[in-house]
Amino acid sequence: MALERRILLADAALDVLADEGIRGLTHRAVDRRAAMPPGTTSAYFRTRAALLTALVTRLVQLDQAELQMMAERLPPLRTTEELVDAMALLVRRRLTGESRRRSLARYACAVESVRDPELRQILVPRENAGREAVRLFLAEHGVRDVENRTHTLLTCLDGLVFDGLVSGGDVAREALEGLAAAALRQTAWTDPRRRTH
Numbered sequence: 001m002a003l004e005r006r007i008l009l010a011d012a013a014l015d016v017l018a019d020e021g022i023r024g025l026t027h028r029a030v031d032r033r034a035a036m037p038p039g040t041t042s043a044y045f046r047t048r049a050a051l052l053t054a055l056v057t058r059l060v061q062l063d064q065a066e067l068q069m070m071a072e073r074l075p076p077l078r079t080t081e082e083l084v085d086a087m088a089l090l091v092r093r094r095l096t097g098e099s100r101r102r103s104l105a106r107y108a109c110a111v112e113s114v115r116d117p118e119l120r121q122i123l124v125p126r127e128n129a130g131r132e133a134v135r136l137f138l139a140e141h142g143v144r145d146v147e148n149r150t151h152t153l154l155t156c157l158d159g160l161v162f163d164g165l166v167s168g169g170d171v172a173r174e175a176l177e178g179l180a181a182a183a184l185r186q187t188a189w190t191d192p193r194r195r196t197h
Helices: 002-020 027-033 041-043 048-073 080-092 096-114 117-123 131-139 145-169 171-184
Strands: none
Touching: 002 027, 002 041, 002 048, 002 096, 027 041, 027 048, 041 145, 048 080, 048 096, 048 117, 048 131, 080 096, 080 131, 080 145, 080 171, 096 117, 096 145, 131 145
């Protein structure tokens, strides 16, 4: 029962943050959103820091579940077009419905984490089926330094989602195709010990 109540309150806190921003995130606001008696949230999460930690932990849990579900429903990525399709699906989800609300909360928490190492640690990208699918795709296409390319691709994708939220627009397929092309581009490696004169 206590665990269910904590999850309910964390979900309510996510909703408050998505709708009202970080300044609107108070124990009383979460009580109201969860339709709980005044003081309920503070009984479970004594401080604002504890409430934020619970919120971010729940946010990461929901994000990871979404990525796992998407990876299970999509076939293995074989072509660049399939990679772009998968990115487009993720972007669409992150810009609409409940996923959009989580995106708003995620970016607000990311800003807060600049001054809070505990939040930053929770928000650090984790291994998940979606990340692994991208890593495998790049490796199968002969990309060098797969870890860095995967990180860069997903970070850029995240930036496009952020831009879509701020501008209220969609992400053009051409932008996603550009990301995929950049991730697959082979760069010439030069031995730094060789000098040209």
